[in-house]
Amino acid sequence: MAVSVRDVAARAGVSVGTVSNVLNRPDRVAASTVERVVAAIEELGFVRNDAARQLRAGHSRSIGLAVLDIGNPFFTDMARGAEDRARESGLSVLLANSDQDEQRETAHLDLFAEQRVFGILITPVGNTPRRLESLRAHGTPTVLVDQRADSDKFSSVAVDDVAGGYLAVRHLLDLGRRRIAFVGGPTRLRQVAERLEGARAAVAETAGATLEVLAREAPTVLQGRAAGEEIRERPASRRPDAVFAANDLLAMGVLQAFSMLGSVRVPDDIALIGYDDIDFAQSSVVPMSSIRQPSHAIGHTAVDLLIRENADGESFAPEQIVFQPELIVRDSTVGAAG
Incomplete structure (x- = not known):
């Protein structure tokens, strides 16, 4: 008993x-x-x-965090940033993985509501779910992470992904590469769509440059490897001379496919750049160039916004915080001697 x-x-x-x-x-x-x-x-x-105490207070001391893919180290680092900031304020973080599935996302949001969470941090699968609007209207603070808000109803903490896509492809073009391939998907993920938008903008301002889009079902290593194998099997004259992958997991898969038979050399034959700058990028067999996002700072800042919204209540004015991405150059684009 x-x-x-x-x-x-x-x-x-x-x-x-x-x-x-x-x-x-x-x-x-x-x-x-x-x-x-x-x-x-x-x-x-x-x-x-704590159940009775939570009922009296109206909420618990836990923050609900829903991400697209917990297997991606970018989201792991972001969650750590959120947890570090939450701990400073006596809060904990409940981590949920939507796996890019809208039904799973809705189920997680319902569970967070049942738990009377202190607030919700979420990287939505698509556009801002209506369930979020309902939760916020009933007093649950909500912050979008790694995605800018559609309206001024929500706070958000994100990176300028259009600028990041532009940075990546501008780097490849400045190296003299002209046949660029973009490996990414699905484009219903706003981050992917915006990185592609930035890539297209860079190509459009460069005479003679082309951009081929190799759409993927998911931003994973296996999907990147499949794209890399497709490129590798082409005659050399039909291959791109550079690849921009929508994240580092895709880039790692592309690199694996190129390295397996040794028939495609990186960066001599094809330069390769990823996105996120996860730890594995710099320790891969060919250290990978990437676009760095401040993942830890994104999580940390998002919790700050939740705390302020909880404290200010209806007087809180939603904020959209946008970090600028950073180009990190390694051997996969400039070579060991670069």
Whole structure:
């Protein structure tokens, strides 16, 4: 049988109200009494049930975080940034993986609502879900992460992905590459669509440059390898001379396909650049150039916004914070001697 507050009070020889004060407002209780109550808690193995306290407060001390793919180190780093900031304020993070599935995303949002979370951080699968609008209208602060908000109803923390796509392809063009291939997808993911938009803008301003789009079903290593194999099997005259992958996982797959038979040399035959600058990018067999996003700072900043919205209530004005991406140049575009 679970130990109750009444059991603790009886063992310590105090009232139930005193035990409650020790748990919630220990500064109002004499030190000797606190010691007796704590000793009784330890002897009985009492574990507090926060359900009633959450009902009184209107929310828990947990933040719901839903990401597109927890297998992607970018989202892992972002979650760590959120957790680090949450911990500073006595909050915890409940991490959910939508796996780019809108139904799973909705199920996670419903669960967060049932848990009366302190707030929600989410990288939506597509456009901002209506469920989010309902949750926010009923008092649950919400911040979009790694995606800019569609309107001024929500705060968001993101990176300028159009600028990032432009940076990546501009780098390839400045190296003299002219036949660029973009490996990415699905384009219903706004991040992918915006990186492609930036790539097209760079190509459009360069005479003689072309952009081929190799659409992928998902931004994974396996999908990147399939794209790389498709390129590798072409005659050399029909291959691109540079590849921009929509994230580093895709770029790693492309590099694996090129390296397997040794028939395509990176960067001599084909220069390769990814996006996110995850740790694996610099430690791959050919260190990969990439577009760096401040993943930890994105998570950290998003929690800051949640805390401010919770504190300000209806007077809070949503903010859209946009970080600028950074070009990181390594051997996969300029070679070891570059």
